[in-house]
Amino acid sequence: MTVALNDLLPAELRRAWAVDGTCPDLDLYSLYRARQIADPHRTAVVDAKGKLCYTALDRKVRCLAAGLSGLGIRAGDVVGTQLPNGRDAVIADLALAALGAVALPFPVGRGRAEAASLLRRAEAVAVVAATEHRGHRHAADLLELAAELPALRTVVAAGPGPAPEGTVALSALLRTGPAAFVPARPDPDSAARILVSSGSEAEPKMVAYSHNALAGGRGNFLASLMPDGQPPRCLFLVPLASAFGSNGTAVTLARHGGTLVVLDHFTPEAALDALAAHEPTHVLGVPTMVRMLLDRWAEGHRPRFAPPRAVVVGGSPLDEATAAEARRVFGCPVVNLYGSADGVNCHTGLSDEPLRGDGPGIPAGHPDPRVADIRIAETGAPELREAPRGRVGEIVARGPMTPLCYVAAPDLDARYRTADGWVRTGDLGVIGEDGTLRIVGRLKDVVIRGGANISPAEVEIELAAHPLVRDVVCVGVPDALMGERLAACVVPRGTAAPALRELCAHLEARGLERRKHPERLLVVAEFPLTPAGKPDRALLRERCAAAPAPDPLAQAV
Template sequence: MSVDLPDLLPAALRRAWAADGTCPDLDLYSLYRARRIAHPERTALVDAEGALTYAALDDRARRLAAGLAGLGVGPGDVVGAQLANGRDAVAADLALAALGAVALPFPAGRGRREAVSLLGRARAVAVIAAAEHRGDRHAAELLGAAGELPALRHVVAAGPGPVPEGAVALSALLECDPAAFRPERPDPDDAARILVSSGSEAEPKMVAYSHNALAGGRGNFLGSLLPDGRAPRCLFLVPLASAFGSNGTPVTLARHGGTLVLPGHFTPDAALAALAAHGPSHVLGVPTMIRMVLDRIARGGAEPFPAPTAVVVGGSPLDAATAREARRVFGCPVVNLYGSADGVNCHTGLSDGPPAAPGPGIVAGRPDPRVADIRIAVPDVPGLREAPRGAVGEIVARGPMTPLCYVAAPELDARYRTGDGWVRTGDLGVLGEDGTLRVVGRLKDVVIRGGANISPAEVEIELAAHPGVRDVVCVGVPDALMGERLAACVVPRAGALSLAELCAHLDGRGLERGRHPEHLLLVEELPLTPAGKPDRAALRERCAGQGPFARAG
């Protein structure tokens, strides 16, 4: 039995956005197929194996869809995909869309426990997983977990490495006849993809999106960054299987007919090689990735590359110092994207425009109603009660990109969705008089030191302004006396940094001493999760083993 994925947004709103052209009102595969017919020889993707045209990728996707149909996969079925960036991941996206199935991608590198949780809660009937990825054997792990997944009927092993006994080889499915396959035509407002959000819950949240929400709402976001209307050439440093990566197949290819540049596993050298070799129009990454690339360029020896149209940075707060340096080094606008799988998007755009009025937090631009309307609500009040203009409150969003619902989690729907479809983000923000959104922090992402709340995001923003700080993440570490204390994990630019020096800097920035970090961990680079974000859990564990804390004033 397929998982129930009700749409919690009023149907009249969905239909209005389709009627006025805000959403294309076509399923993702039909959109892609139209691009393939119009431009069959256009390059669809470039990965470690080379380039594939729209026609060649379509042939691969139809073969895979025919093979999956032969396994019994059909409309409404959820199929997981744990694949690295490359042609197999993109073909799987398109094949599942053509079947009318629901794709559940999650990054390669995530462990067995989390994968089993995702597949089990979504009642996935099949999963396409890497036979071998950087030492992990995902297909074998999931095959071994089949007893915990009663709905799972097939494990498909992809890529190099031995195919475990009992799994189906992806290569065998690709031998099917593409001409014998007839695509489904799902309702554009039906579920197409499940995005995985880390969130603050014990298990990752899953959020269901329709074809229209992806190609329409999220597609309009990327469309606003195409100044001349030409098809984009997008270098994805983040996994296509992440929420940020959902701007890949559904948006870059299906909606805009562009090209995906996929260097595989992220390293600064691989990113720079892709920039030089393929001249992407847009670079998409998280701030830590961009800082690592900037640091590699500063060390010298990198090949020159043409200036992109934009560097699009999301996934975590982007500080002003990194934005300035990236703008200078890349020679193009740096777009700060505030967004999440839960259904919110706001970005600063290609034009710097007049400077925003001073205020707290980080500027996230002006909300675009063709993507998501954004309001500020009074926190912890049932329904939606808007806060006065200029007041800090919870960011809520509703618009063409709004997801259907949380997957198999009615308690999350009750907590984060209002009766008329607004999404409560759990983020704190403020809308200025000029309509500019500033993101201040998280309602729940606080360190509680002796009963006082400290926002790690607020401290990170101030520390990032120190000239000796390349990158920084602040985490709470358990403490027997105070409950928690704040630790700063810093990648220095050069030379040594001391906790006293950083606290003196915070004094100069006006941050009260009770919010200063009491521990400093210097690292050469921040560890990243499989989704490409800083691994706060790993940093918290390292800090917990570093010994006694300094005492803040």
């Protein structure tokens, strides 16, 4: 065992969910093996190399597990993985589960400093990284950092291309004889995976999840989108190494015996072609990706495809105009997923019609206690006190998907976890009389203009309804007079870009008070994306700050 990963949820709750069947109470590899035995020739993974069935995948998993065991990796060890979407990422996930080790995946494209921070704080003993991917040479970069990482003993390089000197080639480990390998069968309530979330901290947060929390809590989320109970075929547009992507190996394969369809690099053309070629039942992406698909469709890239069961959108809410367009183009429901690595999940379901109703924010569906019980707590109170129904407060969650703890961050545990296991999300929401959760914004994600707080999420929701706006992100930019001013970063719908005065007039008509109107406008063809596939707010903030400021006399004070 390397870093301590203690469960902050009462043990009797964990056991109760296992006893009543809410969680499967098996480790991820045992769940996968049961699926492989039940249907050995079912396709497990479709990637750039083709198809891989459950039996062929299992053999590769056992080979890698045996090879890693020969390198001294044991149950409880943390092992990082930085791999593009594809079979190697899935093989590594399952091999580490079979060893009882703890996987720490993070997407390709993350820089050396951030990768080193993750591996150092988690006390990772090894890392499996891409030799080369789209100009990044992660294996060589991480090998150079090994001297700064006292726990790191081994860098495994995954092809194509020769492994850098000093690393171990993944291809060699995959040739290890698997006959003598015996799976570890770890406790289902022990750590299986560490999810990485940038959140609002100075360094990316790391959150430890158990086998039961992944296959049980997160598995129950996907099960609610499978009314016929048939194994799903999930097209993942997001990285499997992201928090959203944790619904891949652990949930789609191990829990539900389905098929993963993955692209090693997202482009809207490749995603539309994959829809046609592989007929997924579920498509999982973030709103920016969905908008890019719709734009390419409108431009004429229109392969014929069978409608999927659902398009599942997470990371941030999809505005209603785009959701309606997506329902028309894809011919299926669009599910808005509210969730985070911190341990909260709620979604709008498979209804053909979006949730409506009066109230602030965006509807996120009805909380499912088989995934996460969600309540609204009074803000500012030192102890957790539930707010009256209908009042806005902080969203707190506790349930089968609740993580064990933050990794190597007792300060985050103290700030965001209660003594009885509730997770403080830092999000603002309200639960109406009909039980619908509505997301209002974030406690910390505010722009402070002259001492007054502005929620970017609130402004984004209203601007997304403008007919010339395809996508929008609002950020705060430094200002010598007011401290911060709000900037709207806009991807226009079509060739005509809206002017700032038009956006403000739109907000005025929708009843948003003037102090919340943006005072800067940045128009871009597409948003820059983080390695996890979300709009890169930090880079957009830098671009807005670097752009010439309007005449200060023209800005309302």
